[in-house]
Amino acid sequence: MATKDILSPLPGTFYRKPSPDAAPYKNEGDVVKKGDVIGLIEVMKSFHEVQSDADGTIASFVAENEEPVMAGQPLITLNI
Amino acid sequence: MAIKVVSPGLSTTVQDLGRPGYYHIGIPLSGAMDRAALAAANLLVGNDESAAGLEVVFMGPELEFTAPTIVAVTGGEIPPKLNGTPCETWASFAVKSGDVLSFDFLKAGARAYIAIAGGVDVPVVLGSRSTYTLGALGGHEGRKLMAGDVLPVGVASSKARAGRSLEQKLRRKTSNPAELRMLPGLYWHRITEEAGKHFLSDTWKVAPEADRIGYRFRGGKPIDFVPRTPPFGAGSDPSNIVDACYPYGSIQVPSGTEPIVLHRDAVSGGGYFMVGAVIAADMDLIAQLQPHMPARFVAVDMPTALAARKDMNAQAAAVRASLQS
Structure with a gap:
């Protein structure tokens, strides 16, 4: 099966949840569709949704919740 | 068009x-x-x-x-x-x-x-x-x-x-880590000698909040202040001052924890003490710092700051000469 990484479009802090006490957007094994929100990047005092750019199943999270990320860094690996 | x-x-x-x-x-x-x-x-x-x-x-x-x-x-x-x-x-x-x-x-x-x-x-x-x-x-x-x-x-x-x-x-x-030359002053006397030393020797990191108003840094040791009785009009936090003007490039450190360098959309005044100001020649450099990038503050004196500004202007003139021909 082929894999594909979803990359961070921005440098900042990666969050897997819409708010601290909410459930994660997605978990390992979840099916995602192109356009699904998979997390947030916080930068310049605002939050930006990261959308999947492919259909697939989440194989693993490469970046952890609250991890500092750079633009172009893989966040999630999808099985496609 | x-x-x-x-x-x-x-x-x-x-x-x-x-x-x-x-x-x-x-x-x-x-x-x-x-x-x-x-x-x-x-x-x-x-x-x-x-x-x-x-x-x-x-x-x-x-x-x-x-x-x-x-x-x-x-x-x-x-x-x-x-x-x-x-x-x-x-x-x-x-x-x-x-x-x-x-x-x-x-x-x-x-x-x-x-x-x-x-x-x-x-x-x-x-x-x-x-x-x-x-x-x-x-x-x-x-x-x-x-x-x-x-x-x-x-x-x-x-x-x-x-x-x-x-x-x-x-x-x-851009250099990595970035070295931001600063002129200590303004309210430098408010911090202890030890705090001044580690402010300059610590490696800071750009905070994700950094924007056009101010570039925030974190990761260095918190700053200790010289004890004082707060003057009339200043708050009780040791980083508070009686409201003053904020120069471009000035480095305020609210509560002594995270330095903020005011940039092009700076607020013009307020009640936080400033340890000094980043020199004019290094303001452009700040614009190119990404979140989490390491940076250090390097103390310079006024003649060095003015010489750096002269170099910056000479560089601008060289660009102009090269592209207007």
């Missing part, structure tokens, strides 16, 4: 070299955070170096041109693509009607500048086309660009041509 905003990027704004003269009434300079990069982009497309262009931060927009023109992209490495094909930076290139300029992921630096022959022709407000978003002033409707916006472009000069390029040695590179 106009530019259609297909997608706006993270926070793309119209900026020129700023709106001097109103800081005393609370309206900051604004303008390109990396002034040298905008000036070079303008000269590449035959504009006056103070023409309005677009400042792109971290993530590029997608722009469609409604008529043929000449464009240049400078500054941080957010690689531009024309109709999907990578194009050269620090160089002028021709676009046709209907061409789409888009950008790849940020590779280095933080801000890119797009100049279009004729300049972005939004209305002049208080002498400048720069966007001051906090005050909803200038630029395109006083805000960052949104999808669907249409930006008017002025008339290109006779000097506009494709294929002009700035020689490598005149393009500024």
Whole structure:
């Protein structure tokens, strides 16, 4: 099966949840569709949704919740 | 001639070299955070170096041109693509009607500048086309660009041509870790000798909150203050002062924890003490710092700061001479 990484479009802090006490957007094994929100990047005092750019199943999270990320860094690996 | 905003990027704004003269009434300079990069982009497309262009931060927009023109992209490495094909930076290139300029992921630096022959022709407000978003002033409707916006472009000069390029040695590179030269002073006496030492020796990291108003840093040791009885009008926190003017580049450290360097959209005054100010010659450098990037503050004296400013002006003159020929 082929894999594909979803990359961070921005440098900042990666969050897997819409708010601290909410459930994660997605978990390992979840099916995602192109356009699904998979997390947030916080930068310049605002939050930006990261959308999947492919259909697939989440194989693993490469970046952890609250991890500092750079633009172009893989966040999630999808099985496609 | 106009530019259609297909997608706006993270926070793309119209900026020129700023709106001097109103800081005393609370309206900051604004303008390109990396002034040298905008000036070079303008000269590449035959504009006056103070023409309005677009400042792109971290993530590029997608722009469609409604008529043929000449464009240049400078500054941080957010690689531009024309109709999907990578194009050269620090160089002028021709676009046709209907061409789409888009950008790849940020590779280095933080801000890119797009100049279009004729300049972005939004209305002049208080002498400048720069966007001051906090005050909803200038630029395109006083805000960052949104999808669907249409930006008017002025008339290109006779000097506009494709294929002009700035020689490598005149393009500024960012260093890692960044070294920001600062002039200690203002309220330096408020901190202990030990705190002053580690402020300068610690490696700080750019906080994700850093923006056009102020660049915040964290990761260094908290600052200890010289004990005092708070003067009338100052708060009880040891980092509070009786309200004072905030210079551009001034470094405030609220509660002694996270230094904030005020930048082009600075607030003009307030009640936090400042350990000093980043020198004018290093302000452009800050514009190219990404979140989490390491940075150090290096203390210099006034003659060094003035010599650095002279070097900066000499560099600008060399760029001008090279591109206006």
